[in-house]
Amino acid sequence: MNIFDIIGPVMVGPSSSHTAGAAKIGYISRKLMGEEIVKAEILLYGSFLATGKGHGTRMALVAGLMGMKPDDCRIPESLNIAKRRGMEVIFGESDLKEAHPNTAQLKLTGVTGRKLEVVGESLGGSRINIAKIDGIETNFSGDYPTLVVHNIDQPGHVSEVTAMLAHKSVNIAAMQLYRSNRGGDAVMVIECDQEVPPEGIKWLEKAEGVVKVTYLSLED
Amino acid sequence: MIVYNTVEDIVRICRENNMLFWQVIMRADAQERMVSEDISFAAMREMYRAMKRADSEYDKNLKSPSGLSGGDGEKMRIFNSTGNNLCGAFMGLAMEKAIKMGESNACMKRIVAAPTAGACGVIPAVFLSYETCFNAPEDKMVEAMFITAGIGAVIAKNASIAGASGGCQAEIGSASSMAAAGLAYLQGGDAECIAHAMAFALKNMLGLTCDPVCGLVEVPCIKRNSAGAVNAISSAQMAMAGIRSAITPDEVIDSMRRIGNAMPSCLKETGEGGLAITPSAQRIKETLQ
Numbered sequence: 429m430n431i432f433d434i435i436g437p438v439m440v441g442p443s444s445s446h447t448a449g450a451a452k453i454g455y456i457s458r459k460l461m462g463e464e465i466v467k468a469e470i471l472l473y474g475s476f477l478a479t480g481k482g483h484g485t486r487m488a489l490v491a492g493l494m495g496m497k498p499d500d501c502r503i504p505e506s507l508n509i510a511k512r513r514g515m516e517v518i519f520g521e522s523d524l525k526e527a528h529p530n531t532a533q534l535k536l537t538g539v540t541g542r543k544l545e546v547v548g549e550s551l552g553g554s555r556i557n558i559a560k561i562d563g564i565e566t567n568f569s570g571d572y573p574t575l576v577v578h579n580i581d582q583p584g585h586v587s588e589v590t591a592m593l594a595h596k597s598v599n600i601a602a603m604q605l606y607r608s609n610r611g612g613d614a615v616m617v618i619e620c621d622q623e624v625p626p627e628g629i630k631w632l633e634k635a636e637g638v639v640k641v642t643y644l645s646l647e648d
Numbered sequence: 649m650i651v652y653n654t655v656e657d658i659v660r661i662c663r664e665n666n667m668l669f670w671q672v673i674m675r676a677d678a679q680e681r682m683v684s685e686d687i688s689f690a691a692m693r694e695m696y697r698a699m700k701r702a703d704s705e706y707d708k709n710l711k712s713p714s715g716l717s718g719g720d721g722e723k724m725r726i727f728n729s730t731g732n733n734l735c736g737a738f739m740g741l742a743m744e745k746a747i748k749m750g751e752s753n754a755c756m757k758r759i760v761a762a763p764t765a766g767a768c769g770v771i772p773a774v775f776l777s778y779e780t781c782f783n784a785p786e787d788k789m790v791e792a793m794f795i796t797a798g799i800g801a802v803i804a805k806n807a808s809i810a811g812a813s814g815g816c817q818a819e820i821g822s823a824s825s826m827a828a829a830g831l832a833y834l835q836g837g838d839a840e841c842i843a844h845a846m847a848f849a850l851k852n853m854l855g856l857t858c859d860p861v862c863g864l865v866e867v868p869c870i871k872r873n874s875a876g877a878v879n880a881i882s883s884a885q886m887a888m889a890g891i892r893s894a895i896t897p898d899e900v901i902d903s904m905r906r907i908g909n910a911m912p913s914c915l916k917e918t919g920e921g922g923l924a925i926t927p928s929a930q931r932i933k934e935t936l937q
């Protein structure tokens with residue numbers, strides 16, 4: 429147990445799950461997008477939907493999507509800031525079934541037209557879980573540099589990716605594999621101890637059978 | 649490698665290695681995160697200073713987004729300054745700072761979760777008031793902050809620090825016991841005294857439910873920060889007087905876990921019981937919608 433999870437984090441109130449956790453979901457999604465977000469459809473579920481207004485959940489999510497961290501004093505102003513920046517924000521209800529009570533489903537468009545859909549859960553104490561990316565299960569905390577590779581479900585892709593990481597001296601902290609159906613879309617979620625260099629990501633994006641690469645860098 | 653899971657572990661490590669309570673917590677942190685003790689100490693100082701900044705940035709004119717809270721900390725300040733303060737300068741100031749921090753949190757200002765955002769006023773209220781009223785050096789305050797963190801870590805491990813799983817005893821109760829332990833140290837208490845200050849404070853908060861109106865961290869949370877601060881001071885004073893808890897500190901924590909588990913879910917942050925379903929709360933709910 430890290431004692432700075434007990435004393436800390438420094439955050440904008442009022443709620444570690446509904447404000448700080450929401451900001452973190454937005455922030456991690458912005459990092460995963462890798463470029464400025466111009467349009468965000470924010471669909472809320474459960475307690476995020478029911479009590480989110482009084483907790484500033486909407487403001488916190490939008491702030492995060494603009495790259496603000498949970499301790500950013502501009503969070504209460506984020507909806508106005510988004511408007512000034514010309515970012516289009518739409519709120520709605522999520523139609524997810526049986527999700528975690530504090531869940532946000534984010535449908536995002538980046539400045540180059542890149543699309544990304546993230547389902548994020550706020551677990552309490554500002555810890556979060558990225559539960560889905562583009563509709564496929566993922567499950568990672570955003571506390572490590574994380575590589576998410578969507579590929580066609582064929583033999584050989586896992587070893588390709590791990591070989592690249594070994595070559596770049598990146599140590600794997602945790603690795604998970606998911607797929608929608610046999611031979612269909614598959615996802616690798618790899619949490620790393622070091623940052624993956626940009627050329628490694630570029631190489632992966634071009635590799636055969638790889639549909640999409642999403643990378644969470646923790647560098648500012 | 650220093651590992652502790654209970655309050656008794658910490659007291660034993662102090663005794664066997666001739667270390668102070670806070671040093672055990674700091675060394676364990678440095679080892680776990682693989683950083684130097686200087687870095688660990690600097691990080692805790694940063695947290696203490698962030699609490700100070702949050703306290704000084706209180707804005708008496710702010711209202712929370714719901715409109716339910718704001719301005720009460722200023723009322724406390726004015727009342728204290730009229731000389732009608734019932735309970736002395738230190739406790740009066742602690743009550744004022746606790747309410748201010750709770751309001752700052754509700755008004756979306758920057759605070760330090762300690763251990764949670766809802767309970768963020770308790771520890772800074774006691775500590776910042778102590779530093780002012782007793783002219784304590786900042787290093788000493790940071791040492792005491794490690795004690796609060798260590799106690800919080802033990803509670804998190806063996807019970808809970810989340811209202812949703814343990815009720816408010818887990819939030820305000822934990823914060824109060826953490827503050828009591830730190831305060832006992834500031835007053836010169838040894839490891840045993842620190843442990844019993846913690847035990848008193850937590851015992852006094854057992855059974856406290858989490859029943860916030862409209863599910864917002866405002867009513868009753870803000871004023872409970874004041875109660876948590878006052879309880880911490882009274883508990884530290886009992887321990888300093890040499891009074892000892894008949895139930896051991898770790899058994900108090902175990903009791904908190906069992907009570908939290910036995911608590912119905914309508915009293916654990918769901919807004920479906922207790923104060924949250926009173927006619928007054930219903931009226932507030934209607935005006936908010």
Ligand code: SF4
Nearest residue numbers: 766811816819858869
């Ligand atoms: S009543 Fe609930 S939300 Fe409020 S401080 Fe206590 S535990 Fe936190």
